[in-house]
Amino acid sequence: WTTSGASSGSSGKMPSKYFTYKDIPFPENFYSPEVLSFVEEEFQVQEDDVFNVTFPKSGTFWMVEILSLIRSMGDTSWVRSFPTWERAPWIEITPKEKDLPTWAQPRLLSSHLPIQLFPKSFFQSRAKVIYTTRDPRDVCTSLFHFSKIMTFFKQAESSEDFIEEFLSGAVPYGSWFDHVKGWLGLREQSNFLLVTYEELKKDIRGSIERIANFLGVHLSSAALEQVVDNCSFQKMKENPMSNFSQMSSQYVAKDRGTFFRKGVTGDWKNLFTVAQSERFGQIYQEKMKGFPVHLPWEDP
Numbered sequence: 545w546t547t548s549g550a551s552s553g554s555s556g557k558m559p560s561k562y563f564t565y566k567d568i569p570f571p572e573n574f575y576s577p578e579v580l581s582f583v584e585e586e587f588q589v590q591e592d593d594v595f596n597v598t599f600p601k602s603g604t605f606w607m608v609e610i611l612s613l614i615r616s617m618g619d620t621s622w623v624r625s626f627p628t629w630e631r632a633p634w635i636e637i638t639p640k641e642k643d644l645p646t647w648a649q650p651r652l653l654s655s656h657l658p659i660q661l662f663p664k665s666f667f668q669s670r671a672k673v674i675y676t677t678r679d680p681r682d683v684c685t686s687l688f689h690f691s692k693i694m695t696f697f698k699q700a701e702s703s704e705d706f707i708e709e710f711l712s713g714a715v716p717y718g719s720w721f722d723h724v725k726g727w728l729g730l731r732e733q734s735n736f737l738l739v740t741y742e743e744l745k746k747d748i749r750g751s752i753e754r755i756a757n758f759l760g761v762h763l764s765s766a767a768l769e770q771v772v773d774n775c776s777f778q779k780m781k782e783n784p785m786s787n788f789s790q791m792s793s794q795y796v797a798k799d800r801g802t803f804f805r806k807g808v809t810g811d812w813k814n815l816f817t818v819a820q821s822e823r824f825g826q827i828y829q830e831k832m833k834g835f836p837v838h839l840p841w842e843d844p
């Protein structure tokens with residue numbers, strides 16, 4: 545599955561192409577089959593690694609901030625000195641494991657990979673995974689806007705086209721449905737924690753305590769308040785190490801939008817028409833039929 549993006553015409557973007565690795569689409573200017581294969585076959589997961597895993601636009605960088613602040617017990621010097629992608633490097637982007645920044649153990653690592661492409665060594669380890677997921681309608685909406693600012697993403701002609709691409713898994717990292725069902729297969733394991741964007745919005749303090757607990761970290765109440773305060777949308781947006789202002793213009797067209805767009809739940813209502821919402825709901829029902837986990841957005 546390879547496709548050409550929109551012409552540079554109206555968007556001013558260069559055409560982008562996706563290649564597939566084991567049926568999953570990846571933008572070719574950012575990823576390579578060699579690195580993906582290395583990560584899957586040879587990457588050596590360590591017993592105490594902590595993985596921040598998400599489908600794109602589900603709250604990945606919010607979780608990086610939370611995990612960074614938990615690690616530093618609420619102290620903000622680390623999150624104010626190093627960019628987010630150095631604090632929790634991407635395993636599928638960093639060319640070789642040895643090139644990962646060597647922070648104190650345990651390593652904090654990020655990934656958007658679907659479970660079938662994750663390092664094989666993980667499955668023989670006790671490394672921890674925190675999997676953050678989000679209402680797929682909001683993921684789709686966030687990704688639609690994000691694709692306009694990322695130079696290596698295919699530019700959708702319209703929201704209508706984009707929603708169809710999202711539903712069919714023709715977006716980077718493939719099908720949201722397969723991603724979530726795949727990773728949630730680990731939900732009974734003690735080294736796996738499921739977090740939702742919705743619960744972070746609803747109860748950030750309780751969520752941070754749950755995450756710290758999972759990591760075996762005890763936060764004092766002062767440290768907890770520091771984590772809560774410094775992982776807010778506003779604080780992250782203002783922090784140059786967290787707001788992507790440091791990212792090269794080779795990758796991001798900063799004049800066309802921002803990573804810190806709205807940070808709310810339910811923004812899909814501003815993008816989807818009634819017909820698109822009904823179609824999305826119908827496909828959701830088909831794809832998630834019989835899946836035993838109840839997710840917050842499934843509430844009536």
Ligand code: A3P
Binds near residue numbers: 602686775
């Ligand atoms: P929106 O585009 O809906 O605003 P990711 O980090 O996986 O790329 O996800 C990006 C989404 O998370 C964006 O959503 C962004 O605004 C939101 N986000 C990032 N930090 C946040 C925070 N501290 N609180 C709430 N939402 C946040």
